[in-house]
Amino acid sequence: MAAPNYDVLIIGSGASGGMAAYTLTKKGIKCLMLDAGPPVDFQNNQVPKPAWQLPYHGLGKPGSLAHVFQANEYNAHQWVDEQQVPYTHDPGEPFNWVRVRYVGGKSLFWSRMAFRLSDYEFKNKDHDGFGDNWPISLADLAPYYDQVEPIFRVRGRKDGLKQLPDGNFVDDPSPWSPSVQKFMAEASKRNIPVIKLRSALGRGQLASSVNLLLPDALATGNLTIVPNAVVRDITVDKNTGRVNGANFLDRQSRREMHAKAKVVVVGASCLESTRILLNSGIANSSGVLGHYLHDQFYITQSVQAVMPEVRNKTAPPNYAAGYGYIPRFRNLQTKEKDFLRGYAFDFQAGGTPDAKFFPLYGKALDEALDAHRGTGFTGTCMGEVLPRFENHVRINKDVTDAWGIPVLHVQARYGSNEFNMAKDAINTMSELCRACGWEVLARHDQPFPPGYSIHEVGTCRMGDNPKTSVLNKWNQSWDIKNLFVVDGSSFVNAGSQNPTMTILSLSMRASEYLADQMRKGEI
C-alpha cells in the first residue's frame, strides 16, 4: 500500500508546527507532521533524585553541552546532544545554540513569558531609520494574538503601553509587595514603567503544543504525527518547480523515507528550518536565506542587590517578594546618544543571593547567607539586537550530524549598539536599586554569547520585496508558492520581547491564509 499523499506536510511539532496543525486540520486539511525527536511523557519522564546519586553529584559531566549554559546534570537529557548534532562557529565568535528534539520541541520547556510585539518593532525603520520594516503591522497580527492568548491562557494586566500592546489576558489580581512598590516609585520618578509579568498559564503542568494544540488537531482525524523523523531535505517536482514532500531518516534505524504532500509548511525552529532549506537548495533567489540572524542579548543576574531592611528577618512577611517586568522605555519619545532601540528587564525580589556574591568564605559566609536569606533583588536584562546581514548561518559541508546531514556554520556577533545598550541597562538598574537604599553586591554588563536567550530569529525573513526577503507577508516563499515557513526564522526584527506569542500568531495567520488559498484552488 502506497503512503497517502497528504494535503500538507508540516515539519516540526513545536509552537509553530503545532499551531499550523491546529489551524489547518480544523479546516479539514489532511496533514502529516514529522518531528526529529521522540514523543515524551513529560510527567513520568522526570523522577526526583538526590544530587549524590548522580554520577557527577549535580556538578555536571565536564565538557558535556558546552554551549548550553542552561544545562545542568538534572536536565542534561532535555537538550540536543552537541556531539550527535554538531554545528560550527569561529573560535572567537561563540554561538550558544540551545536545542530541544522532542515532539513539542522547545514548547515543552519555554519560560512562558508571553508578549506582543508593537509597531515600534513592526515599523522599526519608520521610527529610527535603521533596518527594514516588517511587511505587516500590529493591526495585521492583533486578531491572531487575540486568538492565541486564550489558548495559552496568558495572565497579565492591561497596562496601556504602546510599546507593549495589551492582550486578551486572564487577569492578574496579585498585589505588589512593599519592596516592589518601593522600586516602582523610584522607577516612576524616572519615567520607567514597571508592570506585572505576562506569562502563559497553560493547562496542568504544560503550556505546550503537546497539550494545547496537538490534541485538538488529532481529534479532527486530519493529523498524522510521525516522530523520530529527521528531515534531510525538501523535495521539488522538476516539472512544476513546486515542493512535493521531504526526505527523512528514521532517528533510530537511519532508514531513509520520503513523505509526499501538496504543500510543505516548515516549522522546525529558526535555524533548523533554515538548515533544511539550505540543504535543499531552494527558496533562495534573493540570496538572503541564512542572513539577518539575531536574537536578544541576555544578562542574567545583571545586578545583584540586597535589601538591608530585610536582613536578619527584620521585615514583615511578604515584604520582599514577587516578580515584575520593565518593558522597553528607551528611544520611544526621546533619542539616546549611544544606541538605537531598547531593552527590558524581568526582576525578582526576595530570593537569597548566591554565595559567590559575598566576599567571604567558611563559617562567616554561612552566617552571611543566613542573615541575607530572602533579601535579594536581581534582574535579567533582555536587549534588542539589531538584525545585520553579516550575522548569518551557512552550510558546513565538511561536518555532518549523526544522520549524515551537513551541519550549520554560525557566524554572529554583537556590535557596539548592543554593548552600549547593555551598559546603559545595568547603570540604570544599579541606580534604581541604590535609590531604593539597597546595596549592590555585584553587577555586570557583558551579554552572554549570541544564542543564549534561545530567542534566535531571522535567517528566512519576511518582506515586501522578493529581492531582499525570503518570504512574503504570509510566510510564503517568494520562489515556491506551496512552501511556507512559519517559525521565528521569518522575523524581521525581534524587539526585546520574548517571541513565542508572535511565532504562534504568525503561524496561525499563515495557516489560515494557506487554507483559504487551498480552498480557492490557488495552491
Next chain:
Amino acid sequence: MKRRRFLQALAAAPATPALLAQQAVPDAAAEPAPLDFSGPDEGADPVLRFFSTRQFATLRRLCDLLVPGAQSSPGALEARVPEFMDFLIGDSAVDRQQLWLSGLDALESQSQTIFKKAFTDTDAAQADTLFAPLHQPWTYEPPADPIARLLAAAKQDVRTATANSFERSPAASGGTRRRGGGGLYWLPVE
C-alpha cells in the same frame, strides 16, 4: 543499613505455603519487595588518581577552610569532597585542570614564600592572608591571578559538592541534618 531494611522487609512478608507457591495464579504477596540500591559513595572509597600527594594535601586544607564542618552539617572533609574533586577535575578539560593544578601549586608556593611553611601547616590567620582574593567583590570576568582564580572556582565547586554529598543527605543522617541538594531528573529517552 540498607541490607538491614531489605531483610526486615523479607521478614515482614507473610509466609507463603509451598503448595500455593507452585500455582500459576498471580499472588501480590509473593511479588519480590522492591530492591533498595546504594550509590558508590555509600559503600566504597574513591581511588585517587589526579592530584599529586602534595596538591591533594593542599586541596584538603583548602576544602576544610572553605566549608568547615559543624554539628548540624558535615563539612567538605567529612563529605569527602577532596576525593570527589580529584575525580571531577581529573575528568575535566585541560583548561579547568590547569586552573586547579596551577592554583594549588601557587597557593603552596605563596605559603612557603610568605610563611616559610606548607599551606597545610598554616594557621587560620595565615591562611586568611593567602585567601585575600576571597575578600574582594565578585567579578563577572574571572581573575587573572592563579590563586584568585582557584579560590573563586573552589568556593563554588566545593560548596556545591559538599551540599550535594551523600553525607549531607537525609539518607545518611536519618533526617536530622541539613538536607542535601536534590531535584527532578530528566530521564534519557531512547
